[in-house]
Amino acid sequence: MVIVMEEGATEEQISRVVDKLMRLGFDIHRSTGVKHTVLGAVGGKIVDTSDLEVLDGVKEVLRISSPYKLASRAFKPEGTQIKIKDVVIGGNQVVMMAGPCTVESREQVEIIAEKVAGCGVRVLRGGAFKPRTSPYSFQGLGEEGLKYLRAAADRQGMLVVSEVMEAAQIPMFIRYVDILQVGARNMQNFNLLKELGRLNKPVLLKRGPAATIEETLLAAEYIMSGGNHEVIICERGIRTFETYTRNTLDISAIPVIKKLSHLPVIADPSHGTGRRDKVPPMARAAVAAGADGLLIEVHHDPDNALCDGAQSLLPEQFKALMDQLKMIAAAISRAMI
Amino acid sequence: MDISDWREKIDAVDAQLVEMLNQRARYCIEIGKIKRERNMEIYSPEREAEVLHNVVRANNGPLDNDAIKRLFERIIDESRRTERLAVETESNRDTA
Numbered sequence: 001m002v003i004v005m006e007e008g009a010t011e012e013q014i015s016r017v018v019d020k021l022m023r024l025g026f027d028i029h030r031s032t033g034v035k036h037t038v039l040g041a042v043g044g045k046i047v048d049t050s051d052l053e054v055l056d057g058v059k060e061v062l063r064i065s066s067p068y069k070l071a072s073r074a075f076k077p078e079g080t081q082i083k084i085k086d087v088v089i090g091g092n093q094v095v096m097m098a099g100p101c102t103v104e105s106r107e108q109v110e111i112i113a114e115k116v117a118g119c120g121v122r123v124l125r126g127g128a129f130k131p132r133t134s135p136y137s138f139q140g141l142g143e144e145g146l147k148y149l150r151a152a153a154d155r156q157g158m159l160v161v162s163e164v165m166e167a168a169q170i171p172m173f174i175r176y177v178d179i180l181q182v183g184a185r186n187m188q189n190f191n192l193l194k195e196l197g198r199l200n201k202p203v204l205l206k207r208g209p210a211a212t213i214e215e216t217l218l219a220a221e222y223i224m225s226g227g228n229h230e231v232i233i234c235e236r237g238i239r240t241f242e243t244y245t246r247n248t249l250d251i252s253a254i255p256v257i258k259k260l261s262h263l264p265v266i267a268d269p270s271h272g273t274g275r276r277d278k279v280p281p282m283a284r285a286a287v288a289a290g291a292d293g294l295l296i297e298v299h300h301d302p303d304n305a306l307c308d309g310a311q312s313l314l315p316e317q318f319k320a321l322m323d324q325l326k327m328i329a330a331a332i333s334r335a336m337i
Numbered sequence: 338m339d340i341s342d343w344r345e346k347i348d349a350v351d352a353q354l355v356e357m358l359n360q361r362a363r364y365c366i367e368i369g370k371i372k373r374e375r376n377m378e379i380y381s382p383e384r385e386a387e388v389l390h391n392v393v394r395a396n397n398g399p400l401d402n403d404a405i406k407r408l409f410e411r412i413i414d415e416s417r418r419t420e421r422l423a424v425e426t427e428s429n430r431d432t433a
Contacts, residue, residue: 015382022380027418030410 001026002062003039003052013057014039020055066260070224071217071231076262082202082230084159084178087122087337089202089232090264094329094336095293097123097161097266098318101308102130102138103145109152111300115315117156119322122337123179124153125295129165130307131183138306146176161204161295167195174201184208184236184271187219197226204295206234206268213253217261232264233257234295235286237272246274246311249282254289266293270311276302279313280321287328287336294325358412365416369423379420385413 003021005014014037018028026044030037036059046069049061066072081090089095098116103109103126113124128145130138141148146162153160161179164170165186173180179202186192187208196203203223207216220231235254237247249272257265267286269279283294299305299312313321322336329336372379392409393402400408 011382011386015380018382019380022417022421027414027421029414032406032410 001041001044001047001049001064003041004059004062005037005039006057006059007035009037009057009059013055017052017055017058020052066217067214068217068221070229071220071261071263073260073262079262080229080264082232082264084202087159089266090292092334094287094291094325094334095123095266096121096296096322096325096337097125097293098296098298099125099149100127100299100305101270101297101312102127102306103141103149104306106148106151108300109148110155112298112315113152113156113158115300116298116318117158119319120337121322122158123161123293124149124156124158125161125181125297127163127307129163129169131163131165131185132307143172146172150176164192164196167192170195170199174199178202179204179232181234182206182219187211187216190222193219193222194226197223197228199228200230201228202230202232203228204232204234204266206236207238207250207253209237209239209247211238213256213260217257220261220263232266232293233261234266234268235272235291236268236295245272245278247272249273249286251282251285251289254286254291258290264292265290266295267291268295270295270297270308270313274308274311276311276313276317279311280317280324283321284324284328287325287334288332290332296321361412362416362419365419366423369420370427372420373424373427379417379424388413 003017017039021028021039021041021044024044024047026041029040029042046067049063052058052061069075079090081088087095098121100109100112109126126149128140128142128149130140132139149160149162159178160176161181162177163181163183164173180196181204182192182196184206185208187206205220205223216233220233223231235250237249240248242248249267249269254265254267269282269286273279273282279296283296286294297308297312298315298318299309300315302309302312302314305312326336389406389409392405396402396405
């Protein structure tokens, strides 16, 4: 960390900053310049730079290393592989997670599960508690939905990923799902993150629509600092000035996060684009960019879907996409499952 | 005298500097022990200012006063660290 003092900062002000830094466990390298004194602070614990910036005489504080530790690549250079039964996320295989946006009925999820399982998919997604923007939209079937989801997945030998909305739901969720998903708008629900940090089930953390990569990794850090290191990051589109697509799927976030962090990174092209015909190209792009998996919505009757039908792929479209993804994964020496 | 001759002389001076810096560090360690016994602060901005004042006064060049101050800032940084380590080692020994 580098602390730049104001031009004309007094010795007393500088001493006070040095004193504070030493109490935080840093070694100081002082460099008195012609106009500015610069203090190099080495080795202390991670601090909030704004605590130092408010001190008298301090012009700015520059952080050299990242504010997160457990989530950083340096913590685990070989990368994290999350193993659930016989599925490994973060290894050589690119893992498809597909299914309906929402569990609407037992029959609906059974049909879709069978279709995607037929393409070799190992993880079934489905929402039982839906964070709808409007309170008048369908809110999900609740625990009943989780039961249908689990049953359909078990019948096909698949794992289950589903979104948990609040900490109080966690005990119920761990009975039915293999991966607990944190929705984009819950990325900074720190209470929820802390509770998920106490589990030993993997968490799928969606990047918030206006969250920087650093904020996303700090959210992962919250979960990890509770003891749960099995976190999967999901890029699902960010808000930009362009409103043609629902969000802008930030493909570049995939290689960036893979460099900054050891955690697996997947992409959700369904929410990222909001349009059925844009999902396949972005799915292909995400795999080519190095994503460890995809989260894709599939529905056999999307026009009558209760949620996000416009971005759901028909089963035939999904199968065609899987065939293409297998080739793209192979092109970068990986396997699509 | 050629470059290599001057470099030899520099090497000889460097060896002396290393010995003198280590001597200086030994004194810092002793001070660290006393400070620990008396539960005193390691960081002493007034003493650091005094050191810089002294060396500037003793300076006859060709290095200018600012250069001397910058060099001694490095030395003071390392002394602070040496004292800290001395204090920590002592407390580790106490709790061991």
